[in-house]
Amino acid sequence: MTSAPTLVVRYFAAARAAAGVPEETVPGAGSLDALAGALADRHGARLATVLTMASFLVDGVAWHDRRAPLPAGATVDVLPPFAGG
Structure with a gap:
């Protein structure tokens, strides 16, 4: 029996x-x-908002292609966008 593929986020x-x-497997x-x-x-509206502005590394x-x-x-x-001084 093989398990379903997972991702580490x-x-x-x-x-x-x-x-x-800080990290989870989904x-x-x-x-x-x-x-x-x-x-x-899974985590609610606050994370949903952050995800709309975030960049992603795979x-x-x-x-960049969110549908790939x-x-x-x-x-x-x-x-997420970072601010710095």
């Missing part, structure tokens, strides 16, 4: 605060849009 800064966890999602929807359902590579299929077993980094 790592949250940074405001995304971490909104999700309430069932594989077809695309970044699908993943964002599942994460918003296995360390900037991922995510690779099974990928690590997705959620990077």
